[in-house]
Amino acid sequence: MGFAPKSYCSLLYVLVLLPALCYSQDTFVSSRATYYGSPDCLGTPTGACGFGDYGRTVNDGSVSGVSRLYRNGTGCGGCYQVRCKIPQICTEDGARVVVTDYGEGDKTDFILSTRAYARLARPNVASELFAYGVVDIEYRRISCQYPGYNLMVKVHENSRFPDYLAIIILYQAGQNDITAVEVWQVDCQQWRGLRNAYGAVWDMSSPPTGALNFRVQVTGRSGLKWVQLSNVLPSEWKAGAAYETTIQLT
Incomplete structure (x- = not known):
């Protein structure tokens, strides 16, 4: 018994990684990001990558997802640094995320969970960032590291x-x-x-x-x-x- 082809709704999950992630030297790419909400700020276990609860709870449930970066599933597990471009609201480092789902937003490459989206903002101003709904961002691929875990x-x-x-x-x-x-x-x-x-x-x-x-x-x-x-x-x-x-x- 195999898996039948499935159509997935526009929920995206990208797991925000541990602070120990190493940065690559890749050039940042300009794009847009938005967020989705859930009662517990976590994702769902039905993401297009098939990660299940791993894709829901890793790194305290700070998750999001991608559209073109999904690459028919090859992009699953890829890690990115994402930062928004509103100087008075956004941090310089942004959020570190890993792809766990596919979905499309309003010309966005990333749809983040509320936890991941909040990490784009400076302390105490996350509510101002949420008010935008969709924000301009820049992102680059980075190296994933999972201290204490083997494959x-x-x-x-x-x-x-x-x-x-x-x-x-x-x-x-x-x-x-x-x-x-x-x-x-x-x-x-x-x-x-x-x-x-x-x-x-x-x-x-x-x-x-x-x-x-x-x-x-x-x-x-x-x-x-x-x-x-x-x-x-x-x-x-x-x-x-x-x-x-x-x-x-x-």
Whole structure:
């Protein structure tokens, strides 16, 4: 059983990262940003990237999303520095965010949660920024860092052992994009590709038996490379469980 194509509403989530994020030297790009509201200031677990609660609660739920930067899901997990351009209201550093959803606003590249949007403002003037609704911004891609976390592979809740497997890769550090995922098939002695179901979700029917080794193709500043993830999933993996690797994609 696979994922059917879905149409997502214009909710976007970008997780504002920990202060330990490293900046890149990329030039800032001009754009616009707005925000969406929710009773608890968090996102929803139904974002287009498929991150679920991870996309709701990481970094205290400071989240947002993107339109063209989504790039058919390849942009999921990418980190950005976003700052607004009203000197008397906005901070110089702005907010640090990671892409977790797709959506479109009024000629905006980013739709932020209220927590993320507030972090664009100087102390005690966030209400003035909210009154604008849509603001001019500038953004640049930055390197993600997750202190204390290695790369994790989560088995999607829709997986059904042993017939259908879907995975999401979490805590992806650096400035790399994941462009392919393969699993090692022992009996055939070959790598077998997973399908990009949607967003950051990769799936396959009739996965190999036993403990599973994966490799991911990543593209970034150093070009294209394959990174192997050994013994990631146990032989009896569980839907909804997350398994930690011993590496990071820096």
